[in-house]
Amino acid sequence: MAATVSMASNLEENIRTLVQTKGIRINEFFHDFDKLRSGYITAPQFFRCLWQTLSLKLNEEEERELCRKYGISPDGRINYKQFCHAIDVNFDPQNVYMPPESQKNEPLEYLGTLRTKRPLPVDSESRLVEILRRLQQYCKIRSINLKYQYEDFDKHHKGVITESQFYRNFPGPVDTSDEDMKVLVEKYTDPSQPGFINYLNLHNDILAVHRFVAKEKEPETALKERNTDFVPLFPSHEPALSEIFQKISIAVFKHGIRMVDFFKDHDKLRSGVITESQFICGLSLACGKEAQIQRPEIQKVVEYYRLPDGRVQYKEFCDAMENAFNIPHLEKKPTESAQRPGKGTLFRGLKPLNEKEEERIKKVLDTIADKVSKERIMVYQYFKDFDRSKAYTRVVTPSQFCRILHFLGLNINNEDLRLVLNKFQDPTTGDVNYPAFVQAVDKEFVGHTMDDVDNLETDVTKVKAKTENDTKQVESSPVLFEELMARIRHIVLVNRLRVIEYFQDYDALRSGSISIGQFRRGLALMGLSKIGHHDLNDTQFGMLVEHYRNPQKPDQILWTKFHDDIESVFTQERLEHTPTAVVPRQELFCVPNPGTIDWSNASKEHMDLYNATMDRMRHRVKNRRILCKPVFQDFDRHNIGHITCSQFQQCFKILEIPVNEQELHALEALYSNDMGINYLKFLADLEPSEPIQLMYIKRIEELRKVNAKKTLPEQKPVTDLDSVLLKIKTKVCKERIRIYEFMKDYDKLRSGRMLKNLFRRALSLARLDLQESEIAILEDRYQSGFDVDCVEYLNFCKEIESIFTKDNLEKFPQEEVTQFKPNEEWTISQLSEQDEDCVRKCMLCIAEKVYKERIQLFPMFEDYDSVHTGAVSKSQFRRVMSTLGFANVASDTEFELLGKKFQAQVGGRTDVNYIALCKSIYDLAGFENSKP
Structure with a gap:
């Protein structure tokens, strides 16, 4: 008897867990079978409801125990109300002597999972507590939720995963040993499913440890008194006054602080002086944190600007600090030169550590750099995604820093992480200087250095000098007439210009001759000017004048001859008289942009350097999947395909492609011209695209093969x-x-x-x-x-x-019209006499079972007929007949014959007409129409 009660109690406990997991009221599902609300339903209805609602399939022994506990009425029904009351109610309302909290009967775990009941040894339990504390601290620092780490493996949200999945995605510290993992596996192995780990219990234990640790720290936190003054009272040393002023001026310049705003509220009369306490308060609020000045340092400033009556001259102090690197009313003093901050004063420096810590952090950074280099991890981009303020501040918070390291797989222990944060943190804000960290671990990272800023003026001077020299060389360099004509033909061909339209209006008599000024004006309209396609200087224009001068009238130009020479790029004159003449291709008239270097005359060392540079850059672009063209296009505002040399170098820095000065000169030698750097040609050589294949002939052949196919044979055609x-x-x-x-x-x-x-x-x-x-x-x-x-x-x-x-x-009013009624499709199918007898006997057996048990046939079939075609597939037909319990009445052969008897064509597929089948069975059972 005790075993029976224990089995029924375990069943109730499992059902209660499933009900609370799904959040349902099980009583509502039994009401559908109890129309009179008598509290009793049949045993098949009771267990069918458990199966459909909770997907709970009980064996015969468990069904027998539930029937025995909740009693079967004389007509063979079960008291489901008593069962629902035991599942839903967690305490006895009749027992007024015990509080409801002590009577609660709730499942221990969520999602139907159970904790292992096998106890661990004492040393393993203590070790487990230590592991959980370390894991809780690790997850707290990196904001890791253990439940979300394993959620992808748990598709059905059961709270369990396999042991290999637990090892594979374990988010714990790197120094977790194999013995610690074995202890965790032994503790959280699911007892009902060997080989599975209950990760949800581990997650709940970590949360419990977190709450316990928070309670431990509450007394300590309550005893601490918060110091509202962030300036320490006892400085470590006493700096000189000049150093104090320098710290304050740098902080004011760096953070853009308006010092007067923090003092003027205390000076109602705008006298420029305030009391000592007001000055100390204003200076602390203005830059106490930013400049890291302490109380004795503020006192030194007070003594410097103190008046005999004890007040402080704040206005003089503010003018000195705000104008440390500027001159007041500079617009009135154009010849004055302002002083700039010293080199490195505005740079975020790294905090110095002691010798032992510096050695340790060097080893940690070398380890991370080795992993970054081997796995080709792009570090800077992930830090930059978290830097999303109004402008890039180049800092992230410590929690963001830890999350990014964990996401990149650069996991280090807590002590090393503390050292890294201490090294790269800003002492003012506590944020982490991520560009300096990336510079330390990624050798290929191209950062901005102070040397680049110092050399900026020198580079600009060099560029200007180079531009002036190039201009002088262009003016003084000799120009060949053939090269000039080739350039003009190229411009006309590329821009599709009609030369006659620019000169014929000046030749009203159509004499073929115009003045030199008109000729110069027509060339300018064609685009041969400083603002056009080509800058035609005086030397080049003089060559055109000498060549096309009219011998009869020296002050005029034969523009028609010039027109014929240029228009030859499109066609030749009198081509209809010489049909066998070969017209040269128009590509022959295309010439490179002016200023392009002839690469065929380059030295071998220059070509080797260029090839090595392109191979290295091509390898980097391919490995890092760098999209280069948008960066170059951002500098090409007019879409001319050219950018300046400085912009070309800047693009490499943005793309993080390291290029030294010699390699850059080698690239500029090939791709530079008078317009700038031809970056389109550079990108075409850097990432060559495969030529587009001519697929027309291949497609034509495919179409012919498709059209040559024979038509498919007809399926069951009608012959009469x-x-x-x-x-x-x-x-x-x-x-x-x-x-x-x-x-x-x-x-x-x-x-x-x-x-x-x-x-x-x-x-x-x-x-x-x-x-x-x-x-x-x-x-x-x-x-x-x-x-x-x-x-x-x-x-x-x-x-x-x-x-x-x-x-x-x-x-014919007395004519009788008979309505055409199409035969149902299932009546057309013909079976042999033996098969018809077999089908008839099978239907009689089914009808007898339906009559005795009053079985409803339509609802089960309609569940599978979602589009209401009146038919279901053969597999669905077999499934419904088995579910209704007809598998013991008819054999597989009889089911197959039934499907053939009531078959119907739906969308080219042979299905079973369940409506005709159900009506036929109801007729054999003697039911009234639509009243089974």
């Missing part, structure tokens, strides 16, 4: 005319189609005839699903006697529409 008409009438009756509406548009003259190909097209539009042989039968039957290529479609339409009514019915 009556069957074809019956098929059409059945579809027309079911879908209420008017055939005449699809055919009348092809008979404009209403002759009653139409071509056979149009007849086929109309049948196709009507979607009668006729095959080729069936359409041929209709064409032979309704072929016109006047024209063998036509069909009498009116006769065909009358024959089809006779299923609804007859023509001229108003003349």
